[in-house]
Amino acid sequence: MPVVATLNIVGLAVAIAVAYMIFVQVHHELSFNKDVKDADRSALIIGKGDFFGGSQYNMYMSRAAVEFVKNIPMVERVGSINLLGKRRGACTEDNPDGFVLNMSNILYPTETLSMFGFEFVDGDSTTLNTYGNVAISESAAAKYNLKIGSRFAHTYNEEIPDFNDSWNYGVVTAVYRDFPENCDLGNMDAVGFYDRNDLNDWSNWNYNVYVQLREGYTFAEFDSVLTKLYAEEMKRVKRDDVIEYLTVPVGELYYNQPAGVDYGIPSSRGDLSTTISLAAIAVVLLLVAFINYLNFVMSLIPLRMCSVNTRRIMGEQIVSLRLNFIAESFIFLLVAVAVALFIIEVVSGSAVSSLFITSVDVAKHGGILLLIIAAAMLFAFVVSLYPAWYITSFSPALALNGNFGRSRKGAMLRTILIGAQFLVSFVLIIVALFVWLQNRYLMSADMGFKRELLLTVELPRKQFFIEGQTPRDELADRLKAGGIVKDVAFSNGDFVTNKRWTVGRTIEGPLPPNASADIMFSPFQVSWNFLQVLGVDIVEGRDFSPEEVQSGNGALIFTEAAKLQYHLSTDNSVAPRGTAAPIVGFCRNVNARSLHEKQGAFAFYCMGQDEHGVPGKKYYAMRNLYIRLAAGVDVADAVAHIRKTIIEYFPGITPAAFDVEFFDEVLRRQYEREQRLGLMVGLFAFVVIVVSFMGLFAIVLFEVKFMEREIALRRVNGALVSDILLLLSSRFIMVLVVCFIVAAPIATCFINVWLQEFAYKTPLYWWVYAAAFLAVALLVVGIVIVSSWRVVTQNPVEVINEVQ
């Protein structure tokens, strides 16, 4: 009895603690960006059309378009900000090693700051209309010791062009109050004014535009008006842009993001089905714990039948007995809540808390905890009603004489409750296994190149702003000196990214009859040795050579998939930029986007003299290094060597300005959300299963205790220990089979919905189902054996004699 009670309290406590932590996360996600001022009145403008020859949605508008929107009568304000910000290295005289600021440029500072509800606590916000002046959050100011008048220099990733020296540093002129944690602006350290384009420029699309409407207008009306007026304006300025506009309110951006967007939506992104699934897991976990508790209380009934009815015979009122039962449940629950608080405290200070995207500290989310405790109290009340009524529903005389220990009604109820737990366990195990398989698939899928011993570095753009030449070859030679680094290749941007531009072009040269000359593809600018260093196999034609760099137009190597799609040959050429480059070969297909997206036609582009290394063409500086290490080198030594070489090569570069990472780390970051989900589902499934099986353990202990005499009699009549264990297990295995038949399609349904997020996904292997069944069945049999062993193996004579 004490063991079983303890198991139940621990189960309840774990359930309450984990449910709290899940609900903190769920609340964080459901309320994301909702607390931003007028979150339902401010909306991001999204264009839908045929962009860059491929993508369907575009998040950017040209400077002229922004001005155009601003002049639509129903518009109260227009603002431009990148809610995700951009990480930029910065340093001050006090802190020369530097730090990283998450910063966004803003257009129309007064309107933008007002639209999003920036509250200033120091300085003057009107100064932000001047280039270089920056408003900084209170927390960033404190963290980096910045105050009004502090100057900091940008150390890397400067988006700000260098046409004016003043752009190389920022001056803090205002400090704003921190935004809540659960909004994009909560992660922003600083904002600064930026406006580089001509007001009449319809071509350069650089701005994320938010609009706030005057009272009485809806976004649907605005979408319709903007689409119509914009089409008229395009006719007027003689452009052929055909765009249908739609707006997404700031408060809905987290969940309501169209898929397949070039350069992505400038807001954090969540998946509503995942959030709902997590909430469902929390509810299920609480239910499982209370099912255990109900089972526990029901199991106690036979033991208490005698005492309860003796009290009735002695004159105690039924109401009083029932109230005692209910009070007992509440006390039980309060103990569980106390243990739960302890668990939360331990978890919030441990590595497990990193699983959650927000802090699980009770002090920050007391309301959620109180709600869960209230819900648990309600559960406890409801759960205590049935046994309280049941135990007091018999005639006292009958109950004192009768044997209610294993009444068919009670046994049936317990079987149903245990069945519910099995069902939940099956669903969670199957879902967790498929999430794990999908994550494994994401990380281990053949990407078309060799990932072993591959490191990447993204160097500060400034370091490559060297007129007339790039320092690549010399840097590569220095890195290779000493034999640690085998080879180095360069590219413009990350190799595997969703932020990849697609271009629509015309194929030049011979094509099969009826083949279209139009092509949509993503050109990826690389150094001539990129394919060689990354181990991308050429399947037709040849690899790039150093001559490509000296040529006028450079050269292209397409993937096999692109070749088949567009009937390409090495006799064709395509112009990734201004002039046509010959296709010199075809390579194996590579995964250059996340597996969420279709890969599309892709080409490596080795630029020639017309585009590359020419004064004034600094935009194409290839500052992403892909470094293949020599086999057998010490990784820590290699990273130290690379860092030292880069710092020596670029005097003045700060250590914080760049990272040296394994390619797999970069890849893992790309699938961070999936990895976290996998861990969470796995962990929660584990918790639910542990709590369920703690309950099962307790129930079997009781069942076996009640069956003690039957077991002894069976043994006297010839049953072996194994026969009894088989008998006990088979009762649960039958329930398992039924539950599995129900659970398998439910789990498949869940996982199908989740896998819809991915263009490339793991197959639904049959063995996952078999493994789930086997795992649960083995657990059940194991629990039955462990919990019944003492009773089953004791001398049956002793049991029979005890009864007699």
Next chain:
Amino acid sequence: MKLLTENLEKVFRTELVETVALNGVSINVNDGEFVAIMGPSGCGKSTLLNILGLLDNPTAGSYKIDDVEVAGLKERERTAYRRGKIGFVFQSFNLIEEMTVEENIALPLTYLKYSSAERKKMVEEVMLSLNIAHRAKHFPNQLSGGQQQRVAIARAVVTKPGLILADEPTGNLDSKNGSDVMSILSELNRQGTTIVMVTHSKKDAKYANRVINLFDGLVVDTLEEQM
């Protein structure tokens, strides 16, 4: 079935106490014999019966069934040995409350791997012979004490064992039902079944061919009964 014990000892040990239940018991039971074991409470009657039924092992001494030494067999071996060969009848019937009459009777057959049809046939036969067929679908708590004991006897004999061990089979019955039960046991004995019965009742002991008296774990005398 022939039983022979020599210097059988059984000692129960706890941390504090050592209790000698049997202190060198030597008895023999011939094939087809009906033997009653009598003696005051605590003299070791039930302990001896349990050892004879292979429900327990002696601490020392020899026990042979049909000339085969069975003292010291492992639990699994004892179970295998007694399956179908030894039937038990208890004072408090020891029926399983959740099973019907026919399910209770069929229980030993389950472990002898009889088919369902065979079990059904054998159970029906024994229920008819003991006049309880009309109660086949009833649960034990729906039966009188006499009927429950008939069911217990039916369960003991359904496998047609060579030996029936009865531990105070009439102890919980009125005299009418007690007599009926003893008549049934007598009839089984007449049909060739060896019976060893522990009893306090001299009346019941008269049904036996022989009475063995125990006192403090020792056989004090053996009397041939005359029915």
